[in-house]
Amino acid sequence: xxxxxxxxxxxxxxxxxxxxxxxxxxxxxxxxxxxxxxxxxxxxxxxxxxxxxxxxxxxxxxxxxxxxxxxxxxxxxxxxxxxxxxxxxxxxx
Numbered sequence: 001x002x003x004x005x006x007x008x009x010x011x012x013x014x015x016x017x018x019x020x021x022x023x024x025x026x027x028x029x030x031x032x033x034x035x036x037x038x039x040x041x042x043x044x045x046x047x048x049x050x051x052x053x054x055x056x057x058x059x060x061x062x063x064x065x066x067x068x069x070x071x072x073x074x075x076x077x078x079x080x081x082x083x084x085x086x087x088x089x090x091x092x093x
């Protein structure tokens with residue numbers, strides 16, 4: 001079962017429809033581990049999770065039981081990165 005972290009299914013569906021829009025858009029934009037949306041954003045993964053804004057401890061708590069050890073290392077490496085530093089993490093997989 002999908003854990004919605006306290007938001008309603010309607011809110012979740014609205015975010016997905018607004019951010020993802022279609023399977024083709026998902027495949028083109030979100031299949032990589034991390035993306036860089038630009039400006040002062042951090043490396044972003046999932047749908048809108050800004051890893052640059054999170055501590056390593058928070059990333060581990062949020063993602064540690066959802067990804068394998070190699071993927072977790074990549075995600076932890078994005079912690080605290082913003083701007084140009086975040087851009088260097090784009091499309092890691």
